[in-house]
Amino acid sequence: MFSLFRRPQQIKASLTKTRTSFLTRLTALVARNEVDEEFWISLEEMLIGADVGTTTTIELVDKMRVRADKEHVRQTARVQEMLKEELLALLQTAQPPPPLSNFSPPYVVLVVGVNGSGKTTSIAKLAHYYRAQNKKVLLAAADTFRAAAIDQLKIWGQRVGADVIAHQPGADPGAVAFDAWQAARARNVDYVIVDTAGRLQTKFNLMKELEKIARVLQKNDPLAPHETFLVLDAVTGQNGLQQAREFKKATPLTGLILTKLDGTAKGGVVFAIVKELQVPIRFVGTGETLDDWAEFDAQEFVAGLFE
Numbered sequence: 001m002f003s004l005f006r007r008p009q010q011i012k013a014s015l016t017k018t019r020t021s022f023l024t025r026l027t028a029l030v031a032r033n034e035v036d037e038e039f040w041i042s043l044e045e046m047l048i049g050a051d052v053g054t055t056t057t058i059e060l061v062d063k064m065r066v067r068a069d070k071e072h073v074r075q076t077a078r079v080q081e082m083l084k085e086e087l088l089a090l091l092q093t094a095q096p097p098p099p100l101s102n103f104s105p106p107y108v109v110l111v112v113g114v115n116g117s118g119k120t121t122s123i124a125k126l127a128h129y130y131r132a133q134n135k136k137v138l139l140a141a142a143d144t145f146r147a148a149a150i151d152q153l154k155i156w157g158q159r160v161g162a163d164v165i166a167h168q169p170g171a172d173p174g175a176v177a178f179d180a181w182q183a184a185r186a187r188n189v190d191y192v193i194v195d196t197a198g199r200l201q202t203k204f205n206l207m208k209e210l211e212k213i214a215r216v217l218q219k220n221d222p223l224a225p226h227e228t229f230l231v232l233d234a235v236t237g238q239n240g241l242q243q244a245r246e247f248k249k250a251t252p253l254t255g256l257i258l259t260k261l262d263g264t265a266k267g268g269v270v271f272a273i274v275k276e277l278q279v280p281i282r283f284v285g286t287g288e289t290l291d292d293w294a295e296f297d298a299q300e301f302v303a304g305l306f307e
């Protein structure tokens, strides 16, 4: 399907910092032209340096060593090709859920993540993305903990042409989600995007709050929420991975939104995240404006690292 948000150039541009550091080292490594012990060690160091993470790197390199042995690979250039293949295969191990066949709108997307990760901006970008497909969108301000979050969401809603359902600060997030669903059904809305509290409370509270929102939504539609996206700030690298683990324990995730890819040289964290969580990256934030948003494509991402 044609999509305005399939944006290989944008993904590539946002990887500039990562690519510069990654490719410089890889080029130096490949120039050595001999696949020996030192080569493998340097390759490991390079991947860890790009924030691919120790466990993921060791597994990747071990796999490549076995392949290189079996395929009698002597040329470093061939190993580079192999690295591309393995990185792509790794990203493809996590897939989004298949589209629902018998479903009646609204499609409910729950968005979770810590404050500062770019959650509000990503909700606005996601709404803008659906609006660009001529869909009706409604935002639910279920992060009732921060008054500022509610105000922000209202401003974005106006900007992107989406209704916003909000209660007073401190209100019950479940009640907001319930009202939002009802309003969406009454107004023939296609997508409801639910903002949720972003403070990393105790895991127990986080879990209870997300469970409650889900339970309330399910009173209206047993299949809701249809998706739960976790927003992760790429700049935080391996710390982001730790956060992601906590959220995954608190709620089932169907996708990740990786923000601020443009602001980091450690875009390699994508591989660690997908490998460990087995949750697919669905969208990437590539800047601060509404249009700095792209559907994640594994092939484009890997190509963007190497070219």
Ligand code: GDP
Residues within 6 Å of the ligand: 114, 115, 116, 117, 118, 119, 120, 121, 122, 198, 258, 259, 260, 261, 262, 263, 284, 285, 286, 287, 288, 292
């Ligand atoms: P929240 O606290 O998680 O809701 O975070 P916000 O949505 O308010 O975003 C925090 C900051 O990150 C803001 O200054 C955003 O403009 C910025 N931001 C969000 N996404 C991106 C992105 O993809 N790239 C860049 N460079 N900045 C981003």
